Amino acid sequence: MxxxxxxxxxxxxxxxxxxxxxxxxxxxxxxxxxxxxxxxxxxxxxxxxxxxxxxxxxxxxxxxxxxxxxxxxxxxxxxxxxxxxxxxxxxxxxxxxxxKGVLLFYASDAFALQNNGCNAEEMRKRQDDWIRLYDDAGVAIASVYIMTAFGCNLQGEVPVEAVTENVRWVLERFGKNGRPIPAIYLADTVGWAVPTEVERRVGAVRELAPTARIGLHLHDTRGAGPASFYAALRMGVDLFDSxxxxxxxxxxxxxxxxxxxxxxxxxxxxxxxxxxxxxxxxxxxxxxxxxxxxxxxxxxxxxxxxxxxxxxxxxxxxxxxxxxx
Amino acid sequence: MxxxxxxxxxxxxxxxxxxxxxxxxxxxxxxxxxxxxxxxxxxxxxxxxxxxxxxxxxxxxxxxxxxxxxxxxxxxxxxxxxxxxxxxxxxxxxxxxxxKGVLLFYASDAFALQNNGCNAEEMRKRQDDWIRLYDDAGVAIASVYIMTAFGCNLQGEVPVEAVTENVRWVLERFGKNGRPIPAIYLADTVGWAVPTEVERRVGAVRELAPTARIGLHLHDTRGAGPASFYAALRMGVDLFDSxxxxxxxxxxxxxxxxxxxxxxxxxxxxxxxxxxxxxxxxxxxxxxxxxxxxxxxxxxxxxxxxxxxxxxxxxxxxxxxxxxx
The missing domain is CATH 3.20.20.70 (Aldolase class I)
Incomplete structure (x- = not known):
């Protein structure tokens, strides 16, 4: 406990x-x-x-x-x-x-294509424009969201690597030159998360970015939301959308x-x-x-x-x- | 995991x-x-x-x-x-x-009084009659239920000791003389359970009765049911009512x-x-x-x-x- x-x-x-x-x-x-x-x-x-x-x-x-x-x-x-x-x-x-400045990423190409007409990699590139936009406006970048971080209704399974490559991108631009790492949210956009996957994916992000604050955006689509919340608490996650x-x-x-x-x-x-x-x-x-x-x-x-x-x-x-x- | x-x-x-x-x-x-x-x-x-x-x-x-x-x-x-x-x-x-033979216990006197017109101790005594009845009928005693094991809407908080004294009673009569210990169910009759209490109470029962199979009867009254289910899994519980x-x-x-x-x-x-x-x-x-x-x-x-x-x-x-x- x-x-x-x-x-x-x-x-x-x-x-x-x-x-x-x-x-x-x-x-x-x-x-x-x-x-x-x-x-x-x-x-x-x-x-x-x-x-x-x-x-x-x-x-x-x-x-x-x-x-x-x-x-x-x-x-x-x-x-x-x-x-x-x-x-x-x-x-x-x-x-x-x-x-509050927010950057948006996808762990699924299919979902990115549907919502933004580009794949996940192109979506990452577009975030450089957002960083400039927020910088010019003097708005701090508070959080990044990695959407479909647990699975995707269009593509199906989402590998952990599809989550972490977004984190790597973030770490190339933040956490240095006086630019703090924004809170990294894993967003279960379509309700696939279960506790063991929360543990696995939060664990993978934390390994890459041990000092970053991790947040969870969970949907209770299939009844596992409260259990995933508890699994996240056990991983020390202290930031939640609800x-x-x-x-x-x-x-x-x-x-x-x-x-x-x-x-x-x-x-x-x-x-x-x-x-x-x-x-x-x-x-x-x-x-x-x-x-x-x-x-x-x-x-x-x-x-x-x-x-x-x-x-x-x-x-x-x-x-x-x-x-x- | x-x-x-x-x-x-x-x-x-x-x-x-x-x-x-x-x-x-x-x-x-x-x-x-x-x-x-x-x-x-x-x-x-x-x-x-x-x-x-x-x-x-x-x-x-x-x-x-x-x-x-x-x-x-x-x-x-x-x-x-x-x-x-x-x-x-x-x-x-x-x-x-x-x-299937079932014995019924309460962890709350107030709930026992309401449902059975006796306190928890008297309810325990009555289970000796049930044991005889099942024995005479040749019906194996498969499980014991400890109701209001997490809290009670009449009495309020239920101490862990009110759960374990029922377990002690069971252990005096089962687990010897060729009589196997029935599965011990903690029943969250009125929906108070949260994961940490599942851990605490299952842990206390297991300490007393390390070889007993433990079951959980959970209600999803306040949205913590699925989280309590996951906490129980983590404790190795493999028997659930639903x-x-x-x-x-x-x-x-x-x-x-x-x-x-x-x-x-x-x-x-x-x-x-x-x-x-x-x-x-x-x-x-x-x-x-x-x-x-x-x-x-x-x-x-x-x-x-x-x-x-x-x-x-x-x-x-x-x-x-x-x-x-």
Whole structure:
């Protein structure tokens, strides 16, 4: 147990993932109220919305108004997502966006081709342009994401080497000349991760980059998300993306192969962390209230567990008041 | 990874848990068809129904007809549940029931009082009557269940000692005079278990009873079920109860504190096991079909994940055909 980190940092992705995933456009006031509720739970980083083509993603057309309307809470970063320079420029001009530089890589050529029209190697080359862009804008490069790091629904198996060659590329450019290594995220884009693969792939990255901070972006597509989370904790990983209420998928939508499932559920991993003595700085019961609010907005049952069963807070309080613990 | 067992044994509890949990009584033909489907997946033990008071549990009033109607598949045990001698006698008289002797213990006095009207110690004493009853009937005592082994919604925290004193009782009566120690199940009756507590409690039981086989009965009430499953695997546990499709609860029924949630989901743990190289003898895709059939019977989305997202079988087959693995 002593291998587990004392504290973990959770980046909330529910609002962006959730509202982007849905076909319907939800009232701005509801979306703002959800972000505000989350901003008062103790979460330190919340991804609010993306700056992508309003033609392709009409749900995100009002991202500027969305950001402008949220309450800024001290200590809470509100981040956005962009996939091209236009998006980054838009985000840069918007009030309340905390800009964080992100580089994107693929461990699967097939997925890169589908999403970016290039293979994984070309995608790496394009990141040099992003580095220049961020440098010119004075935006620190906080993290790199290696997508399809555990497997790919188009290509199938993804060898570990396809992950580590991206890490090697990063290490050629960072970790020297006063340029810190960004957090390296292994993203299980399509829900293939299981605990032993988390151990294998995190282990391989750590061997290459022992001083880099490693993050995990997990989806609970096939029920192994919480187990992969625990495996990552055991590897000392202390940085996770997750979604309140499991927002960002519709895990019960029927047997459609490849159906989207949300990120691992924020309040469920907060519960698990706290019960294991790992600090998150998050108020679990406030977060559960936010999850229930998200479910009321979306209007159908979401995949989170503890939001429907209730925390153990009252039992622990009773035990403390009786000096049992 | 080398600590993981090479193979695990899964006892399917979905039919009994699921149909008993629901208020509605489902057509016998549907229930029989589900059990028959499960009997052809490779699962070796399926709990079909319980022999309890038809006045209190009308859903289980036709257990005898249910058992009589199922197809007996070689190598598959079809078990029943009983809570008193009358129930055991009924089960003994019914066609197709594979009788397995079970002893029941509590780690929480409060839960024992609610369910059995006695405290945990008195519950232990009553098991001597059960031992005699099983002995007289020539029924081997296969397992002991220690309920509320991780926590209790009535009492709160459950100390490890409350678990191990039941184990001590068992060891006074078994493991000598040619009487083998039954499998000792830690049952997370109300969904408190997290990985570190699995490690702590399984470790404590193993220290006391190093030669006993340990089983886990987990509920995925708060999202930590799959992680607890993985923690148990790491401890070498190779015996699990689970429910197809997560039957036996309604995890999305709203924020009712203490709401029931089903056992961990059979096909989700089979998937995770296979992906980690652990054998189950179960055909995952056949099991997913059975889970989808269970969902059609129940008529609302069930909590299983992979049944809604699809297995990775086709990717692995492609990889094998290309000799990539």
């Amino acid at each position: 002593s291998d587990l980190p004392a504290a973990i940092e959770i980046h909330e992705e529910g609002p962006r993932e959730g509202f982007q995933y849905e076909k319907k456009i939800f009232p701005l006031a509801d979306r703002v109220a959800l972000v505000n509720a989350l901003s008062h739970t103790g979460l330190k980083q919340i991804q609010v919305a993306s700056f992508v083509s309003p033609k392709h993603v009409p749900q995100m057309a009002d991202s500027a108004e969305f950001f402008a309307a949220i309450e800024k809470v001290p200590g809470v970063k509100h981040t956005g997502l962009w996939l091209n320079e236009t998006g980054f420029r838009r985000a840069s001009a918007v009030k309340n966006v905390d800009l 979604s309140v209420a499991g927002l960002g998928g519709c895990p019960f939508a029927g047997h459609s192969h490849g159906a989207a499932a949300g990120n691992i559920c924020t309040e469920d991993i907060v519960f698990m962390a706290h019960e294991m003595g790992i600090e998150t700085d998050v108020n679990l019961d406030a977060l559960i209230e936010a999850a229930l609010f998200a479910e009321r907005i979306i209007g159908r049952p979401l995949g989170g567990r503890i939001m429907h069963s209730g925390s153990l807070t009252r039992f622990h309080e009773t035990a403390r008041s009786r000096k049992l613990v | 080398s600590d993981l067992p090479a193979a695990i044994e899964i006892h399917e509890e979905g039919p009994r848990e699921g149909f008993q949990y629901e208020k509605k009584i489902f057509p016998l033909a549907d229930r029989v068809a589900l059990v028959n489907a499960l009997s052809h997946t490779g699962l070796k033990q399926i709990q079909v129904a319980s022999f309890v008071s038809p006045k209190h549990v009308p859903q289980m009033a036709d257990s005898a007809e249910f058992f009589a109607a199922i197809e007996k598949v070689p190598g598959v045990k079809h078990t029943g549940l009983w809570l008193n001698e009358t129930g055991f006698r009924r089960a003994s008289a019914v066609k197709n029931v594979d009788l 429910s197809v499709a997560g039957l036996g609860g309604c995890p999305f029924a709203g924020h009712s504190h203490g709401a029931a949630a089903g056992n961990i989901c059979t096909e989700d743990i089979v998937f995770m096991a296979h992906e980690m190289g652990i054998e189950t003898d179960v055909n995952l895709d056949a099991l997913i079909e059975a889970a989808l059939f269970a969902e059609r019977i129940i008529g609302r989305p069930l909590g299983g994940r992979i049944m809604h997202s699809g297995s990775l079988t086709r990717f692995h087959e492609t990889a094998r055909s290309r000799k990539l693995v």
